[in-house]
Amino acid sequence: MNAFDTGLATTGETREGPYGRIGVVGAGAWGTALAVIAARAGRSVALCGRDAAAIAEMEAARENARYLPGIALPGSIALTDDLAVMARQSDAVLIVTPSETIRAVCRALGPCLPAGVPVVLCAKGIEAGTGLLMSDIAAEELPGHPIGALSGPTFADEAAAGHLTAATIASDFPEGVAPGETLAARMALSLGTANFRPYVSDDLVGVEVGGAVKNVVAIACGMMEGAGFAANTRAALITRGLDEIKRLAEALGGRRETVTGLSGVGDLTLTCSSTHSRNLSLGIQLGRGRRRADCFDGRPVVVEGEANAISVTDLARMKGVDMPIAEAVRAILHEGAPIGRTFAWLWTRPIEAEPRALRLSLDHPAPESQVRDLAERMP
Incomplete structure (x- = not known):
């Protein structure tokens, strides 16, 4: 089974430049909007939701009528409810679920995410009880995977509709890694369009x-x-x-x-x-x-x-x-x-x-x- 079965060629994985295949976990408004943005940027995208019936409805209508009505889903977005299939075939993964679910989602991703595949967190919050940031949770549950965060003044419907939008993508800048090869820089290249302008940061906290x-x-x-x-x-x-x-x-x-x-x-x-x-x-x-x-x-x-x-x-x-x-x-x-x-x-x-x-x-x-x-x- 191919989660990226859109009929489009994918670039595969390299050490620099945009990621060819982007998996998006979470088919709410912001997850769908980011999938649309990535598709408009030329990526092959797999949008994964947990509700099989809702995914089937989105596939039939090519629209997320419940959370992002009026926005057509580009043909380069494949829809799936199979997290494992999406994870195994992704060059990078965006997690776009509520903050209280991040630990469970990362734990589910762990066994099926190939070694070294980066994860970018698009949820905003601090974990109750532990005081951990989302990136700290991901680092615990997904050891060995580069972790980033995407944040900024971004209403999903406006970004998906093409209103000019800017956001920040942050990740570590490891010693010996060229700035253009960092997760933050590569994800910025993966999502950047004429309407969506990413900025890059090395300050995850x-x-x-x-x-x-x-x-x-x-x-x-x-x-x-x-x-x-x-x-x-x-x-x-x-x-x-x-x-x-x-x-x-x-x-x-x-x-x-x-x-x-x-x-x-x-x-x-x-x-x-x-x-x-x-x-x-x-x-x-x-x-x-x-x-x-x-x-x-x-x-x-x-x-x-x-x-x-x-x-x-x-x-x-x-x-x-x-x-x-x-x-x-x-x-x-x-x-x-x-x-x-x-x-x-x-x-x-x-x-x-x-x-x-x-x-x-x-x-x-x-x-x-x-x-x-x-x-x-x-x-």
């Missing part, structure tokens, strides 16, 4: 932390918007949220510079500014006083920042990193804290200096009556 924390900050932005606050508030949360991302990335060995790029400030700005984002949408509904069970009209919508509010703050506490915005979101979502009182606390904490080197802390001058009034403005 910085790229991944930005993707994990931005969803939590977006929920905070949504809560304040839902409660009736405006652009000033959003700008403040984005800026101070970015500083929280920088602090955590640095504590884990990443670079603050990376967080100012697409996978940090770019992704954060997009997610905090558009109701396309499930995280912002959840926050807006909660900020308007809606119960969590009633959000999204009661549908079981997965909101990555909801779980990551715990994993991010657990990791920050372990590393001694102060993340008050993330802590506020955790308190509201998981500890029963009232939105009004929690954000009143956030805004009237001791006054700090933006240059951290000043090490300044001043008691906030707002009287208790003002703090109480602020808390009562919100549900």
Whole structure:
């Protein structure tokens, strides 16, 4: 059985240049969009989903009507529900499943993925309980396979529709390996089109932390918007949220510079500014006083920042990193804290200096009556 049975020739594996055959695990919106992007870039693609009936429907319609309606699947995309067949025939694999499934997917891939085939993670999050980044999980479950990450301000429907989109691809740059032969560089060549522009990074930690924390900050932005606050508030949360991302990335060995790029400030700005984002949408509904069970009209919508509010703050506490915005979101979502009182606390904490080197802390001058009034403005 050939997972890449599209009738197109494949280039096979070399040490440089684009990968000829790309396997994509996960047939949701972003997995399908990346498959479409890779096909438009001239690659042979196998898109693998776990639901055989859904894959059959996509094959018949040549469209993912459930998750990415209106986008025709190019002929160079083969569809399969057989993970092992796809893995054995891929020159590189993109894993595009929710963050909580990454360990299980990597474990399933392990026995059937040929030695040395690289894996690029397209999920954003931190594992609950362990505090591991997605690349750390993959390194544990797939020893000997180069690991990369793809992240950035990328709504799936816009990228698939051909709107100009940029993203960052990160991997290690091993000593003795030419930059153009690294996983990040080769995957950038594999996915680059006139509409999709990849950038290359050697800072896996910085790229991944930005993707994990931005969803939590977006929920905070949504809560304040839902409660009736405006652009000033959003700008403040984005800026101070970015500083929280920088602090955590640095504590884990990443670079603050990376967080100012697409996978940090770019992704954060997009997610905090558009109701396309499930995280912002959840926050807006909660900020308007809606119960969590009633959000999204009661549908079981997965909101990555909801779980990551715990994993991010657990990791920050372990590393001694102060993340008050993330802590506020955790308190509201998981500890029963009232939105009004929690954000009143956030805004009237001791006054700090933006240059951290000043090490300044001043008691906030707002009287208790003002703090109480602020808390009562919100549900």
